[in-house]
Amino acid sequence: MVRRHVSLEDxxxxxxxxxxxxxxxxxxxxxxxxxxxxxxxxRVAEASRELPxxxxxxxxxxxxxxxxxxxxxxxxxxxxxDDDRATAAEMVRVTRPxxxxxxxxxxxxxxxxxxxxxxxxxxxxxxxxxxxxxxDPLRDRFAPHVRIYTQRGLRQLFASQPVRLxxxxxxxxxxxxxxxxxxxxxxxxxxxxxxxxxxxLQAFGLSHFLVLRKKATTATGKVD
Numbered sequence: 001m002v003r004r005h006v007s008l009e010d011x012x013x014x015x016x017x018x019x020x021x022x023x024x025x026x027x028x029x030x031x032x033x034x035x036x037x038x039x040x041x042x043r044v045a046e047a048s049r050e051l052p053x054x055x056x057x058x059x060x061x062x063x064x065x066x067x068x069x070x071x072x073x074x075x076x077x078x079x080x081x082d083d084d085r086a087t088a089a090e091m092v093r094v095t096r097p098x099x100x101x102x103x104x105x106x107x108x109x110x111x112x113x114x115x116x117x118x119x120x121x122x123x124x125x126x127x128x129x130x131x132x133x134x135x136d137p138l139r140d141r142f143a144p145h146v147r148i149y150t151q152r153g154l155r156q157l158f159a160s161q162p163v164r165l166x167x168x169x170x171x172x173x174x175x176x177x178x179x180x181x182x183x184x185x186x187x188x189x190x191x192x193x194x195x196x197x198x199x200x201l202q203a204f205g206l207s208h209f210l211v212l213r214k215k216a217t218t219a220t221g222k223v224d
């Protein structure tokens with residue numbers, strides 16, 4: 001999906017919230033100039049055993065110069081940071097003019113809260129139904145540990161930034177675990193839900209996929 005919008009060959013790439021380096025490792029199939037930041041020291045240490053350029057840092061304070069990366073990528077991380085608007089601004093800052101920002105973030109209309117929820121004062125891990133459809137004050141009581149985004153809310157994070165929208169769509173999950181255990185069922189689920197992505201049912205998918213391009217600055221200082 002990312003490769004449809006940006007050439008990865010020999011690109012300078014940053015993964016914001018890289019975890020143990022899963023996407024860093026994949027991006028290195030196309031370029032050796034791949035970097036990752038992560039807030040969990042244990043994950044930084046684990047990723048660094050096999051991968052270079054893994055740094056302990058926060059999304060709100062990226063330790064890189066302005067206009068540095070061809071691609072800034074983030075997969076289901078922005079909902080966890082302390083300040084999502086500041087993180088969005090930092091992602092734009094370190095992207096070069098003409099460069100790309102590609103991120104995934106959870107969709108408010110998906111029928112399940114995939115990060116678990118607090119029920120009766122006890123945290124319950126797993127997919128909790130209908131929590132995200134509750135009004136904000138009530139939803140935030142069940143899931144105060146994670147944000148969720150409408151299409152408008154996610155775009156608003158970048159509203160004041162020098163970027164233009166390339167693509168914004170909602171995607172359904174791939175059900176990799178089910179497909180590994182029961183391949184036929186997995187194929188049927190994927191076929192049905194990937195078809196739903198081409199219909200108005202797309203609105204109820206799992207995640208937003210947002211692609212932005214950083215605008216270039218002209219010789220007069222104007223943003224093009």
